[in-house]
Amino acid sequence: MAKKELVTDGSLVLGGRFVKYQVFYRAKKNIILRVTRRDALAVSLPPRTRLSSREKIEGFLRENEAQILSLLNKFCQKEDEKAQNKADEFKNGFKSVFVLGEKYGVVLSEIGEKGREKAVFDKATKTVFVYVKNKEDVEQVKLVIKKALLSLVKEMCKELNEKCFRDFNALAGVKKKAPLAVITVKNMTSRWGSCTAAKGRISINFRLIHYPRKCIESVFYHEYAHFAEQNHSRAFYDVLKKLYPDYDEANKILKKCKNIYEML
Ligand SMILES: [Zn+2]
Numbered sequence: 106m107a108k109k110e111l112v113t114d115g116s117l118v119l120g121g122r123f124v125k126y127q128v129f130y131r132a133k134k135n136i137i138l139r140v141t142r143r144d145a146l147a148v149s150l151p152p153r154t155r156l157s158s159r160e161k162i163e164g165f166l167r168e169n170e171a172q173i174l175s176l177l178n179k180f181c182q183k184e185d186e187k188a189q190n191k192a193d194e195f196k197n198g199f200k201s202v203f204v205l206g207e208k209y210g211v212v213l214s215e216i217g218e219k220g221r222e223k224a225v226f227d228k229a230t231k232t233v234f235v236y237v238k239n240k241e242d243v244e245q246v247k248l249v250i251k252k253a254l255l256s257l258v259k260e261m262c263k264e265l266n267e268k269c270f271r272d273f274n275a276l277a278g279v280k281k282k283a284p285l286a287v288i289t290v291k292n293m294t295s296r297w298g299s300c301t302a303a304k305g306r307i308s309i310n311f312r313l314i315h316y317p318r319k320c321i322e323s324v325f326y327h328e329y330a331h332f333a334e335q336n337h338s339r340a341f342y343d344v345l346k347k348l349y350p351d352y353d354e355a356n357k358i359l360k361k362c363k364n365i366y367e368m369l
Contacts, residue, residue: 113159126147140179202233203316211232224249279333292312297324297359323349
């Protein structure tokens with residue numbers, strides 16, 4: 106991604122709406138407006154633009170009020186549609202969730218007020234049994250499933266961490282040794298994993314649990330390879346491919362199969 110540098114941020118009222126904005130410098134020719142949330146904009150300015158002060162930026166935003174409101178409306182409309190579709194899908198039977206690339210049918214049961222909400226994955230029948238107080242509460246059902254998935258991811262991370270640690274340190278030709286990394290599972294929007302080599306820390310994206318096993322493996326090996334090379338150079342990929350020859354194939358699935366595997 107092109108480098109961007111935050112210039113300033115703030116908020117103003119446009120057409121009776123409270124709008125937050127962030128302003129970046131970005132090596133592009135024109136000013137670019139992009140809606141990032143229901144009430145927030147990112148403004149990319151070409152470097153050395155004349156809109157350098159907050160006053161000028163807000164003046165520019167006011168001048169373009171109509172366009173901005175229309176962009177915000179479109180964004181909100183799309184989000185509402187998405188939410189509606191998900192709700193409809195759920196009403197007509199929230200049918201399935203993918204765990205390690207395998208489709209599990211969802212079976213909902215209601216429990217009493219005092220019961221403990223939980224989700225249990227049954228590998229044999231490829232079913233997730235969800236026990237909730239109110240079956241209609243879509244968000245709560247998802248949350249219960251996600252909590253159970255989180256324990257699965259954590260278990261898996263422990264196992265993969267030890268495996269990658271062993272494989273990396275057994276690899277010939279790598280000068281540095283890797284530490285047994287401290288793993289954090291996170292919800293990340295734009296990355297599958299990250300590695301802070303100096304601190305021996307690796308973060309893993311929670312959503313990987315939906316994808317086939319080789320995908321989470323490939324991310325682990327990718328992050329471990331950063332203990333050898335902290336960039337994405339040729340040397341980095343040489344190490345990575347030695348550690349995990351199926352890397353490209355797994356990476357392709359991660360890039361192309363979001364619509365198949367991610368249903369929550
Ligand atoms: Zn990387």
